[in-house]
Amino acid sequence: MKKFIFPALFAFxxxxxxxxxxxxxxxxxxxxxxxxxxxxxxxxxQDKADKFVVTISLGSKLVDTKTxxxxxxxxxxxxNPGDYTIEAKAFDSNEGDLVVxxxxxxxxxxxxxSTDCALALALTKCISTFDSVPSSSKxxxxxxxxxxxxxxxxxxxxxxxxLEGITITLTDDLDLTGCVxxxxxxxxxxxSTGDIQGNAFKGVFDGAGHSMTLAITPTDPQPMGLFxxxxxxxxxxxxxxxSSTGQVGSTQDLNLSRGGVICxxxxxxxxxxxxxxxxxxxxxxxxxxxxxxxxxxxKIVNCLATGNITMNCDVAAANWAGDxxxxxxxxxxxxxSIENCVYTGKITTEEVRDDETFLSxxxxxxxxxxxxxxxxxxxxxDNIDEGxxxxxxxxxxxKESGGYGKxxxxxxxxxxxxxxxxxxxxxxxxxxxTTSECKSAQTLAYSGTLIQMLNAYVSASSDSGLKRxxxxxxxxxxxxx
Numbered sequence: 001m002k003k004f005i006f007p008a009l010f011a012f013x014x015x016x017x018x019x020x021x022x023x024x025x026x027x028x029x030x031x032x033x034x035x036x037x038x039x040x041x042x043x044x045x046q047d048k049a050d051k052f053v054v055t056i057s058l059g060s061k062l063v064d065t066k067t068x069x070x071x072x073x074x075x076x077x078x079x080n081p082g083d084y085t086i087e088a089k090a091f092d093s094n095e096g097d098l099v100v101x102x103x104x105x106x107x108x109x110x111x112x113x114s115t116d117c118a119l120a121l122a123l124t125k126c127i128s129t130f131d132s133v134p135s136s137s138k139x140x141x142x143x144x145x146x147x148x149x150x151x152x153x154x155x156x157x158x159x160x161x162x163l164e165g166i167t168i169t170l171t172d173d174l175d176l177t178g179c180v181x182x183x184x185x186x187x188x189x190x191x192s193t194g195d196i197q198g199n200a201f202k203g204v205f206d207g208a209g210h211s212m213t214l215a216i217t218p219t220d221p222q223p224m225g226l227f228x229x230x231x232x233x234x235x236x237x238x239x240x241x242x243s244s245t246g247q248v249g250s251t252q253d254l255n256l257s258r259g260g261v262i263c264x265x266x267x268x269x270x271x272x273x274x275x276x277x278x279x280x281x282x283x284x285x286x287x288x289x290x291x292x293x294x295x296x297x298x299k300i301v302n303c304l305a306t307g308n309i310t311m312n313c314d315v316a317a318a319n320w321a322g323d324x325x326x327x328x329x330x331x332x333x334x335x336x337s338i339e340n341c342v343y344t345g346k347i348t349t350e351e352v353r354d355d356e357t358f359l360s361x362x363x364x365x366x367x368x369x370x371x372x373x374x375x376x377x378x379x380x381x382d383n384i385d386e387g388x389x390x391x392x393x394x395x396x397x398x399k400e401s402g403g404y405g406k407x408x409x410x411x412x413x414x415x416x417x418x419x420x421x422x423x424x425x426x427x428x429x430x431x432x433x434t435t436s437e438c439k440s441a442q443t444l445a446y447s448g449t450l451i452q453m454l455n456a457y458v459s460a461s462s463d464s465g466l467k468r469x470x471x472x473x474x475x476x477x478x479x480x481x
Contacts, residue, residue, distance in 0.1 A: 028111050029112075030110050030114065031075060031113075032116075033114060034086065034117045036071065036074065050093055051070075051090070051091040051093050051097065052069070056079075056087075082109055083109075084106065084107050088101075088103055098148070102145055103123040103124050125142060125143065126142070126144070126149055126171075127142050127168070128148040133159075133161040136164060142168045143170075144169065144171065145171045147174065150174065150176060151181045154183065157201055158199060160199050164232065166203045168205050169206045170205075174211075174213070176215070185227050196264075199229070200231040200267070202232040202268075205235070205237070206235055210237070214240075223259040225260050225262060226261065226263060228263065230262070230263040230270065230291075233268055235465070236467070237272075239261050239262065239274070241277040241278055258281070258285030258286055259292050260289065260292040265293050266295065266298040267297045267298050270298075271465070271466065275289045275290060275306065277307045278307040278310070282311075284325055287311060288327065288330060289307055289309060289328070289345065290330045291330075293335075297336060298336035299339070300330060300337070300341060302339070302454075302458065303330065303342075304341070304478075306476075308345045308347070308348070309346070310348045310349075311361065311363070322358070322359070322360075323404050324359075324361075326368035326369060327368060328364045328367045329343025329347065329366055330343060333367070333369050334367040334370040334372045334374065335370075338375070338377055339373075339376055340457040340466075341377045342377070343378075344424045345380070347383060347385065348385040349386055349387070363384055366418070367394070367395045368395060375418070375445075378453070378454075392420060392437055394433055395408060412438070415442070418438055419432045426449065426451035426470075428449060429449060430444060430453060467481060
């Protein structure tokens with residue numbers, strides 16, 4: 001069951017008092033009555049909300065959805081006893097049913113009793129209803145319910161508003177592929193010299209288990225992905241591929257396109273995120289499934305990337321002397337920590353060149369270059385196609401004398417408890433990585449199948465917000481949102 005907590009003082013415009021059990025219902029079933037706002041105080045008059053869609057769910061099962069209007073009420077009857085989640089959305093029908101408010105609450109239904117929710121549900125205001133950036137001292141919670149919300153969020157970040165102290169919640173699955181005004185959020189400058197600058201997001205972006213479909217295809221050298229720089233927390237979000245032939249990334253020879261699907265630079269925390277999108281680039285820079293660069297303060301934990309990654313640019317043949325062309329399932333460059341993450345896709349690159357002039361087309365299932373830590377991470381065996389040769393490794397392993405003066409795994413002791421699996425299944429067995437795959441022999445921290453090992457980490461973690469792993473509807477690995 002999804003649970004959201006909204007403090008009364010900051011969830012504005014109207015509130016439900018706690019749902020109260022009342023006698024009077026007949027039969028074995030119970031009922032829940034939701035009283036819709038109608039007075040001036042509770043009418044959403046500021047945003048002209050006049051329509052409300054309310055759903056009720058038992059666990060993960062949607063039981064019913066009903067629509068009501070200001071001043072009325074909605075009753076859900078013949079409900080089996082149990083703990084229910086109620087979700088409400090407020091619409092402005094004069095603006096094409098624009099969602100202007102959203103929130104959830106819970107109600108306990110007992111046999112033969114009626115539960116009265118006289119608007120104790122606090123609705124959080126949607127981003128698109130604001131004329132300017134809201135103060136975090138007044139608004140601790142905002143909601144994203146439409147592409148218009150995401151566009152405005154991007155405008156705020158680009159203008160320098162970092163949203164620190166504000167939690168932004170995605171209220172439903174969102175398709176941004178037809179939104180021409182949406183781009184990588186926070187980018188302020190991108191020129192032909194490769195100088196890309198941008199502003200950071202410092203708030204909390206909570207996908208609440210929902211998905212977002214992206215199709216960001218940059219012009220050189222615009223970065224790809226959802227955020228430019230994350231200094232806050234991005235969590236509980238799934239990024240989907242927009243078609244069977246689509247991808248996130250450049251569709252032509254663009255030397256400087258770069259990025260990760262969640263963000264380009266991660267200085268904060270990314271957790272409980274899934275990327276089901278392919279990434280394609282002709283870049284001499286870095287591309288990856290989650291974040292292009294995970295900095296020394298960055299943490300990526302309990303995440304899954306399934307999409308295929310294709311780095312088409314042969315940077316050595318193009319005579320780009322230097323350190324170029326990194327690609328990885330989770331983070332191309334890692335200076336922070338990556339924990340309990342899985343990559344099940346395939347990486348395709350040109351042939352590696354590793355000498356005193358070039359370090360190009362390097363890749364790794366989890367990271368290409370890492371001086372940070374990688375712990376309890378797992379990948380699909382032989383999932384790197386390096387110029388036509390299948391390679392099995394967690395990160396690029398080069399010889400001490402090569403690599404343009406760089407060693408891609410400076411400290412092998414920072415890779416611990418990692419291994420690979422032969423078949424892409426939650427029940428797959430995991431083999432501990434060897435020196436040829438991880439530069440140091442690995443000892444798995446947990447035992448059992450892939451999903452059992454992942455959930456053992458979650459159980460042992462001090463972070464109670466980590467989601468448990470499960471098998472999805474198609475039998476593939478998933479997170480239990």
